[in-house]
Amino acid sequence: MPLDLHVFPTLSDNAGALLHDPATGACAAIDVPDAAQVLDAAQAKGWTISDIFVTHAHADHTQGVAQVKAATGASVCGPADAAGSCPLDRVVGEGDTVRFGGETFEIWHTPGHAPGHLSFVSREAKLALVGDVVFVMGCGRVQPGQMAAMWTSLSRIMALPGDTRLLGGHDYTLSNARFAAAMEPSNAVVAARLSEAQAAKAEGRFWALTTVAEEAKTNPFFQAAETTLAAAVERVGAPAGEVFAALREAKNRF
Incomplete structure (x- = not known):
């Protein structure tokens, strides 16, 4: 059951x-x-x-x-x-x-x-x-010196x-969706999820549950190997772990 x-x-x-x-x-x-x-x-x-x-x-x-x-x-x-x-x-x-x-x-x-x-x-x-x-369309803040550890943790979860x-553990969905859309303004799937996040916020719906597949399509931290995201943080050609670190720093400033 x-x-x-x-x-x-x-x-x-x-x-x-x-x-x-x-x-x-x-x-x-x-x-x-x-x-x-x-x-x-x-x-x-x-x-x-x-x-x-x-x-x-x-x-x-x-x-x-x-x-x-x-x-x-x-x-x-x-x-x-x-x-x-x-x-x-x-x-x-x-x-x-x-x-x-x-x-x-x-x-x-x-x-x-x-x-x-x-x-x-x-x-x-x-x-x-x-x-x-x-988180939905995001990840937690990273402790100093722990970017590599966080990337390893995320990669393990991504492989499920x-x-x-x-x-x-939190609903930061709207903020995360806005960041994802800023990183990939031409991504229609991300835009659709941003609209969903805006509607959820307006309706008072709490959103902390997602799936690996949904995050693989719309979570920038799950997509650190994507060229468009690497370009957004000026790390084209860099290893995915470095792109992730740059994305996380960009989110900290967003």
């Missing part, structure tokens, strides 16, 4: 997310930006939180973990460097697996945005919980099957 995924806004632009297994009743919160909002969302769905998956140690992803754990008794797993910001029952890292209901999530170390950043990847469920590595859903 497929897993249920409920995504909702928390704080100003964070993604709250609950993953539910109908067969067992297990429910995992993916990070906890705001405890009250996550608990309210679970109550509204009639789900009891049994697990908390922590993608990385930043406060806007961990600050509600202790409160939700205290309220539900949920078991918390996450990277070692998150232990200073939230209670962990299990430290996980590259090569580990986490069972959830009838599915298995591979743990990938995906640094760049945060040193211990993890992605939870289920090939069976065709779902990757990618935190702040990938196209129908794999990617759940990012």
